[in-house]
Amino acid sequence: MDAHFVDQGVALQADGDDHYTGAAHAAWGNMVGPFGGITAATALNGVLQHPRLLGAPVALTVNYASALAPAPFRLSAMPVRTNRSTQHWTMTITQDGSDEAVLTATAVTAARRETWSQNDMALPPAPRPQDVERLQLRGVEWLNRYDMRPVHGALPKAWDGSGDHSLTQMWVRDDPQRPLDFVSLAALSDVFYPRVWLRRATRVPAGTVSITTYFHADAAMLARTGTGYLFAQAQAQAFRNGFFDQTAQLWNEAGELLATSHQIVYYKE
């Protein structure tokens, strides 16, 4: 049996201390290069596979310096500081034997302990995923990797400039189903189409420049979530002279906030 698409998408081969090789997988193809979420998950996977890893991911920032070409890449993942309960990482992807970065990233991992905890942002009211129609997807290949059930702010039906908000809410999970882990959660943090398309009901060129995801989930919360749907919400805060931001939240069906994410996106016109 073949590995799951997520595992194929983030696959790495160790290539000396702190280094790996890999290649973008066609199952995750986007308009230019692979879906950014799977690339972010791949960078995180270099941390998770590292023999010196301490704890689990708390923060991940990925900067997309250039499109990943459909060719082998080299990933470095360096533990640059290890404290008693936290560890700091820098990652870089290069291609074609060049030293020039295709991607830069940082991560923080930590050995978490149980403390007073509280969701301050509640799961919004929504119908159950089983009661929402599944999106029938067209277009780029990576969309077929997800079962998406939009509750609010689906892709505009008409590109007529009529948009008046930037909020999308949907139930989503891997297709085929796969128990949630940190790499799939990292990929899902980037699962939304560009907010500028919704806000303007206009399709303009757009691409993520930088994304940061904070992981509130620990291994126990991931295990509780299993193959259930996530409620994924995204909204812009400002569109300004070529860049807009997006703030996003991902809850499980039980209403636990698993991750919060933020990104800045280039757009044209």
Add this chain to the structure above:
Amino acid sequence: MDAHFVDQGVALQADGDDHYTGAAHAAWGNMVGPFGGITAATALNGVLQHPRLLGAPVALTVNYASALAPAPFRLSAMPVRTNRSTQHWTMTITQDGSDEAVLTATAVTAARRETWSQNDMALPPAPRPQDVERLQLRGVEWLNRYDMRPVHGALPKAWDGSGDHSLTQMWVRDDPQRPLDFVSLAALSDVFYPRVWLRRATRVPAGTVSITTYFHADAAMLARTGTGYLFAQAQAQAFRNGFFDQTAQLWNEAGELLATSHQIVYYKE
């Protein structure tokens, strides 16, 4: 006349290609090391002072790997990829001749062009800054660097465990007044006290681990803002097993959203 505290706080001396030296300034002292906002602004300043800089800041992520000691530091700021209109940076601070990172950071700068633009998050209703009482500050030194006028969610008056929300809103500007620029805006993005103190009305040890700021302002918007107050808002989304997040927005008095910021913060108990 001495330089403004902000300029003293972010001061750097060039020390060969891609490198600077500096030292934390006592005017920005916090409980352990300097105020994180001025350290983030210092890392950004290494980009802004760099002879190869393209454009202006769009994104800044700073990871605090260790407390900055009251001693000289060395900052590297490397332009790792320069595209036609964007540039990617990695920064590192080290101390004591060690290679171990005290701070890691990344930034994206860009030559912005005028496009369709829109605030999607409006300035909340609030009294004018002149009509709000200025906070009389006690405690750590850096608090004296700001004129803060809390509108909502000021520091709890009693540490009695009675907290029920994590939202702070205030008018704030540099004291003495100083025309806003990218370094002061980067510092202001971290101007809030720990959300866990407000949410629990309980003082527990807490410290920022990683902060990301997106700059929506360009030079013209900064010039329009001048020495006016910023409306600064911060709220947590989740507190979970030792880490909480904070999402923040900074508007000028005219209601333009200048920056949005997000951070993940360690807390104890």
